[in-house]
Amino acid sequence: MKAGAGAEWHTLRDVLVHEPGIEVFFALTAPKHHLYERFFCLDAARQEHRGLCTVLHDDFGVRVHRLAGAVRDGAAADHAVRAALEEVAAGGGRAMDPPAADRDAGNLFLTAVLDPVAGDGRVTLGKTMHNLYFMRDQQVCTARGMVTGRMATAERQREVALTGLALAALGAGPVGAVRAGRCEGGDVIPAGEFALVGCGSRSDRAGIESLLSCEIGFDEVAVVHEPVHPLVRGRDPMVNMHLDTYCNIAGDGIAVGTPALLDRAAVEVLHREGDGFVTAGWEGNLTSYLEEKEFAVVPITTLEQLCYASNFLCVRDRVAVAVDAGALAPRVLERLQEKAAERPGKYDALLAAAREDYRRLMAGGGFFPYTKEVAAAGLEMVPVALTNATGGYGGAHCMTCTVRR
Numbered sequence: 001m002k003a004g005a006g007a008e009w010h011t012l013r014d015v016l017v018h019e020p021g022i023e024v025f026f027a028l029t030a031p032k033h034h035l036y037e038r039f040f041c042l043d044a045a046r047q048e049h050r051g052l053c054t055v056l057h058d059d060f061g062v063r064v065h066r067l068a069g070a071v072r073d074g075a076a077a078d079h080a081v082r083a084a085l086e087e088v089a090a091g092g093g094r095a096m097d098p099p100a101a102d103r104d105a106g107n108l109f110l111t112a113v114l115d116p117v118a119g120d121g122r123v124t125l126g127k128t129m130h131n132l133y134f135m136r137d138q139q140v141c142t143a144r145g146m147v148t149g150r151m152a153t154a155e156r157q158r159e160v161a162l163t164g165l166a167l168a169a170l171g172a173g174p175v176g177a178v179r180a181g182r183c184e185g186g187d188v189i190p191a192g193e194f195a196l197v198g199c200g201s202r203s204d205r206a207g208i209e210s211l212l213s214c215e216i217g218f219d220e221v222a223v224v225h226e227p228v229h230p231l232v233r234g235r236d237p238m239v240n241m242h243l244d245t246y247c248n249i250a251g252d253g254i255a256v257g258t259p260a261l262l263d264r265a266a267v268e269v270l271h272r273e274g275d276g277f278v279t280a281g282w283e284g285n286l287t288s289y290l291e292e293k294e295f296a297v298v299p300i301t302t303l304e305q306l307c308y309a310s311n312f313l314c315v316r317d318r319v320a321v322a323v324d325a326g327a328l329a330p331r332v333l334e335r336l337q338e339k340a341a342e343r344p345g346k347y348d349a350l351l352a353a354a355r356e357d358y359r360r361l362m363a364g365g366g367f368f369p370y371t372k373e374v375a376a377a378g379l380e381m382v383p384v385a386l387t388n389a390t391g392g393y394g395g396a397h398c399m400t401c402t403v404r405r
Contacts, residue, residue, distance in 0.1 A: 001014065001170055001171040001172045001403065001404060002145075002404065003141065003145045003146050003167070003172035003403050003404050004141065004142060004143055004144060004145050004146075004217070004404060004405070005141045005142070005143065005190050005402050005404070005405035006143040006190055006192060006217065006405070007190050007191055007192040007249075007252070007405070008189055008190055008191060008248070008249040008250075008314050009249060009250070009251045009252050009314050009316065009317040009318070010316075010317075010405035011315070011316045011317075011405060012056075012060065012062050012313070012314065012315045012316065012402065012405055013062065013063060013403075013404040013405060014062065014063045014065065014170075014172075014402075014403040014404040015056065015062055015063070015064055015065065015400045015401060015402055015403060016065045016066075016067060016070065016135055016163070016166055016167070016170070016400075016401040016403055017049070017053060017064060017065070017066060017067065017133075017135055017399065017400055017401070018066070018067035018068070018132050018133045018135055019046055019049050019050065019066070019133065020042060020045045020046055020049055020133045020389065020392075021113065021132075021133075022110075022114070023113050023114055023128050023129055023130050023132060024042050024045070024130065024133065024392070025042055026114075026125060026128060026130065027128075027130035027131075027392075028040070028042060031391070034130045034131070034155065035130070035131055035153065035155055035156075035238075035392075035393060036130075036391060036392045036393060037238070037335060037390070037391055037392065037393045038331065038335045038391045039391065040387075040388040040389070040390075040391030040392075041388050042388075044387075044388040045388040045389040045391070045392075048384070048385050048386050048387065048388055048389045049133065049389055049399065051384060051385060052321065052384050052386065052389075052396060052399065052400075055321055055382065055384055056313075056315070056321065056400075059382070060315045060316070060319075062315065065166070065170055065403070067132070067135070067162070067163065067166050068106070068109050070165075070166035070167075070169045070170055071085060071105065071109050071162065071165050071166050071169060072105040072106055072109060073169055074165060074166065074168060074169020074170075075105040075108070075165075075169075076105060077169070078168075078169065081165055081168060081169055082105070084161070084165055085105065085108050085109070085112065085165055086100035086101060086103075086108060087100075088108075088112045088158070088161050088162055088165070089103070089108040089109075089111040089112040091115060091126065091127075094117070096111075097118070109162075112129075112158075112162055113128065113129045113132060113162070114128050114129075115127045115128050115129075115158070127154070127155075127157075127158050129156070129158060129159050129162070130155065131155060131156050131159070131392065132159055132162075133389075133392065133399060134392060134393075134394045134398045134399060135163065135398075135399060135400055135401040136184075136185045136186045136244075136394075136397060136398045136399070136400060136401060136402075137149065137151065137156070137159075137184040137185045137186050137202070137242075137398070138151065138156075138159045138160045138163040138164075138184075138185065138401070139160070139163060139164070139167065139174065139185055139401065140178075140183065140185045140188045140211060140216075141185070141188075141190075141401070141402045141403065141405075142175075142188075142190065142195075142214070142216035142217055142218075143190060143216060143217025143218060144175055144176075144214075144215055144216055144217040145172070145174070145175035145176075146167050146172055146173070146174045146175060146403070147174055147175065147176045147177060147178065147211060147214045147216065148160055148164055148174045148176070148177040148178060149178050149182075149183050149184050149185055149207075149211075150178045150179075150180075150181065150182045150183055150184075150207055150210075151182065151184060151202075152182040152184060152201065152202040152203070152204075163401065167403070170403065172403050172404070175214065175215075176211075176213075176214025176215065176216075177214070178207050178210045178211050178214075179210050180206045180207065180209070180210045181203075181204045181205065181206025181207030181208070181209070181210060182202065182203055182204050182206075182207040183203045183204075183207030183208060183210065183211045184202045184203055184242065185401070186198075186202065186241075186242030186243065186244045186245070186394075186397070186398060187199070187200075187202060187203040187242050187243045187244075188203075188211070188243075189243060189244060189247075189248065189249055190218070191249050191293075192252070193218075193219070193220065194218055194219075194220040194221065194222060194293065195216065195218040195220075195221050195222070196221075196222050196224055196243060196247070196249075196286075197211070197221055197222070197223050197224065197243075198224050198226060198242060198243030198244075199223050199224065199225050199226060200225060200226020200237065200241075201226060201237035201238075201241050202237075202241055202242055205223075208223060212270070212276070212277050213276070218272075219271065219272040220269065220270070220271055220272070220280075221269075221270045221277060222267050222268070222269055222270075222286075222289055223267065223268040223269075223270060224243055224247075224265050224266075224267055224286055225265060225266045225267070225268070226240065226243075226265070227240070227246075227261050227264035227265040227266075228264065229261065229350070230260055230264060231260075231302065231349040231350040231353050232346060232347060232349075232350055233345055233346045233347075233348075233349070234346055236346075236347075238393060239306070239350075240261060240305075241393070242398075244310065244311055244397050244398070245305070245308070245310065245311060245394075246258045246261040246262070246265075246305055246310055247261070247262060247265075247286060247310055248310045248311065248312060248314075248397065249295075249314065250298065250312070250314060250318060250320055250377070250379050250381075251314070251317045251318035251319075251379065252317055252318075253294055253295050253296060254295065254296055254298065254318060254377055254378075254379065255290050255295045255296070255297050255298070256297070256298045256300060256309070256310050256312070257286070257297055257298075257299070257300065257310055258299070258300055258301070258302065258304075258305040258310070259287065259297070259299050260302070261305070262285065262286045262287040262290070262297065263285050263286075263287050264285065265285055265286040266284075266285055266286075267282070267284055267285060267286050267288075267289045268282075269281075269282035269289070296377065298373050298374060298377050298379065299373060300368050301357040301360075301361065302350070302353045302354055302357055303325075303329060303332070303333070303353070303354040303357035303358055303361070304325045304357070304361075304367060304368045306332050306336070306354060307323060307325035307328040307329055307332050307367070307368075307390075308323045308325070308328070308386075308390055308394065308395035308398075309322070309323065309325045309367075309368035309369070311323065311394060311395030311396060311397045311398055312369075312381065312395065312396055312397060313395075313396040313397045313400055318377075318378055318379050318380060319379075319380045319381075319382070320379070320380075320381055320382065320396075321381075321382045321383075321384050321396050322368070322369045322381040322382065322383055322384070322395070322396065323383070323384065323386050323390060323395040323396065324367070324369075324383040324384070324385065324386075324387075325367040325368045325369070326361070326366070326367035326370070327385065327387050328386075328387050328390060329358055329361075329367060331387065331391075332354070333351075333354055333355065333358060336350065336351050336354055337351060368381075369381030369383055370383075384396060386399075
């Protein structure tokens with residue numbers, strides 16, 4: 001398979017996904033300690049994830065590859081994949097009884113995901129891959145192919161090796177790897193003649209420079225510096241942890257984003273020169289950069305951004321699957337109210353703005369994607385029910401690894 005994506009709006013052909021599994025159950029015993037936004041129903045999240053995959057396959061003809069199946073098939077067909085799977089399952093050398101070589105590939109996959117440690121008649125879990133169903137981040141799909149990323153949090157670092165095995169099994173093995181710093185796929189948005197790359201909580205400058213050394217196929221890169229949310233007292237990087245949580249590309253010349261964050265996101269433009277990139281000297285914010293590129297911006301409110309409105313997945317130009325923000329809004333408001341009570345003063349302004357957005361959107365007749373701005377832009381946003389699955393902090397974009405467009 002020739003992997004790659006030159007623009008977010010090019011027709012989506014192949015995605016790699018992982019259905020929320022038993023690992024999520026363990027994370028839900030303490031959601032906020034495992035990078036989750038809130039508690040949610042695992043069974044319902046599984047059904048929602050299956051619904052997303054059905055829409056992609058049945059309605060848009062996208063080939064949906066399952067992580068576990070791809071790894072198992074790869075291990076059966078390729079001794080190198082099998083050996084690498086044994087190594088991941090063994091945690092880099094831990095003794096196993098029975099040994100890894102005597103285990104079936106399905107057992108090895110689950111062992112890799114859960115990282116069970118046996119001793120004294122008990123089994124405890126080590127570095128479990130609680131966030132594995134957010135498949136966007138372990139790698140970057142560039143115009144030249146897949147590039148292995150480097151995760152920012154210890155919680156997620158082991159995921160990269162496992163998803164890399166699946167990509168290799170699909171014939172979409174990485175053409176490069178981020179070898180320094182950190183860089184996650186949710187911060188990279190290809191846009192034809194240029195690419196947007198977020199720099200902040202999850203991707204840093206060293207990781208971005210390493211990514212750019214991999215020949216990603218773009219001559220211009222806009223490094224978008226993560227803005228501090230103006231309505232949060234102090235910092236909370238989870239509110240807009242990746243670029244795609246507050247800005248996304250819906251089509252050729254169309255972006256969707258939160259104006260308050262776009263205005264505060266400083267942009268540094270890099271141009272290719274020889275084998276590397278140099279600073280172009282351009283100064284401004286993401287709003288002005290998109291304007292210069294002749295991209296219109298469909299605005300979303302603070303509440304809609306918190307409900308993952310910008311975290312949609314394009315399937316072709318101006319057509320995408322998106323979270324139904326209205327269905328999700330009550331849960332997001334409830335959790336925000338809890339956070340405001342836990343941290344007096346920190347989230348008061350954010351909660352007040354979200355409540356006002358809710359009142360106005362209810363009175364106005366529609367949340368994203370059912371807004372007049374979406375209709376006026378000529379966007380076809382197909383809503384998918386992800387009310388529970390988004391509780392892990394992410395929407396349709398976060399839950400899918402684009403392999404080929």
